[in-house]
Amino acid sequence: MPDFEATLRRNVDRRSAWCVSDGEDVAGGMLLGGAHPSDRWIRWLAVRGSSRGRGVGAALLEKALWLFPPPCTVSLDTFGEDNPGGSAARRLYRRYDFEPGAMLDPGPEGGSRQRFVLTRR
Secondary structure (H helix, E strand, C coil): CCCHHHHHHHHHCCCCEEEEECCCCEEEEEEEEEEECCEEEEEEEEECHHHCCCCHHHHHHHHHHHHCCCCEEEEEEEECCCCHHHHHHHHHHHHCCCEEEEEECCCCCCCCEEEEEEEEC
8 A cells, every 4th residue: 555654654643543563564554534433434454465364454453343332333445356455354354244335436456346334233
């Protein structure tokens, strides 16, 4: 993701971004949002390629869910099924009971995007 670490740094102080560090580098990060407590968003969640498969994405997702207590919906947009690079993220979101929803406009690389939504009661 272009400007990944710069975007994180700008938003950590605002408490709208969180990250996981492996000691020297940012292993992963997420940007949160939502104007209303019942409608929350994970604006993006990214894990550095060298840190994948180590639980970084799950740790970030669990932090978001802790910050977004029920009742609310939590939405995020991720790669569509035609992008093999997004398969791990899609599995992660499904493991946490996010439901695949609407297909969205293609991303900058040309691949499809899909919204995932978790309804927390």
